[in-house]
Amino acid sequence: MNKEDLNSNVLNIEMAVQRAQKACGQSSAAWLSEMLQKVEEDRLTKAHNGSFIGFVSMVKHQNHTVFYTNFMNKVGGGMMFYLMDCNGDPFDGSAAVTTDPGFFQLEAHKKENIIYSNIPLELFD
Secondary structure, three states: OOHHHHHHHOOOHHHHHHHHHHHHOOOOOHHHHHHHHHHHHHHHHOOOOOOOOEEEEEEEEOOEEEEEEEEEOOOOOOEEEEEEOOOOOEOOOHHHHHHOOOHHHHHHOOHHHEEEEOOOHHHOO
16 A cells, blocks of 8 residues: 555444454454444544554464554553454463564554544654
8 A cells, every 4th residue: 555545444334344344254343333432532533632643554474364442551651552353352462572562562653454443644754
């Protein structure tokens, strides 16, 4: 994907959901669509007090597609990330973190892995 396409597509919920469905071999990713709707509400109107400022990446780990979500955490301050599988359930990445502590963060911050972002892409790679 070229830079112009990447910049315009990272705010496109429909495209993010389609990429997730394709990677997961599923016809629906309702959990992701619902989450990104909240993210868009927050971006446009601050409906959630800025708690959804951040990004979502799709990372391959072994034979799994893992979604790395990283949004502002107003309660604890700073960013909080979560790992989810194709069904939106928590993904246990402890084995990968044990052998390579930075694996998910490094992969998630690669521009080609970002499927949605409401922060400037210049912060990545």
